[in-house]
Amino acid sequence: MDRDSVLASLLRRLETVSKLDPADIAAIRSLPIAVRHWEGARAIVSDGERPSESCLVIEGFCIRSKTTEAGQRQILSIHIPGEIPDLQSLHLRRMDHDLLTLVPSTLGFISHASLLTLTHARPNVADALWRDTLIDAAIFREWIVNVGQRPAPARLAHIVLELRRRLAVTRGAEPATFEFPLTQEQIGEALGITPVHANRIIRQLREDGIIDVSRGYVQVLDETRLADLAQFDDRYLHQDPAA
DNA sequence: GCATTAAATTGGC
């Protein structure tokens, strides 16, 4: 895999919302990146560890999660190509949650040392990464509202619409069918409901002709009713073009 | 890993 395609999604995401000079882009392109392939459902970094590098998702899907003493896991976020889910480890040395792959994935590891050199040399890049991190926080806030306040079918509908919108930033389109590689148990862990209930609402949404979640994909069957159910307002994603 | 059901619980009205 050549360097351009390794960085294409990241650059597309950053440039959508931040102004970068040719020199900024060149500096990002010259980052040393170790590309590695990862099996599905395998830890990348775990709670308590002190990583010395951050991980760019190049292909595949990752999640962040946290598990209680009692063994209950909460899925905190879903990550797609072009994102750096553990950028925070650059400044918060010790991991406070787990990062793992959902499916076989291609990952790019970038050392903290080279990221610090880059951000110190290129303030625009530092700003862009800061903005990216703040958007990440906004997505977390929405996730909390989702899990804490919406009825279960709306929780699933909302996550589906958000993921499609985020995928569209790098893919350029919002298709009716796209990857959604979570098992029903994982959907339950993301939505804060039991697997039985996850199964029930998936079936209900399918029978109602709104979405069909199966075999690692979602198919949107009725855009209007899905939007109505999810009450999805993309303002929190802050994708307004760079000034 | 997914699907279904019966019984119990919870919170709102």
Place this chain on the structure above:
DNA sequence: GCCAATTTAATGC
């Protein structure tokens, strides 16, 4: 007290 949403427990693919 009723109703809807959801959990718990159990079972069969």
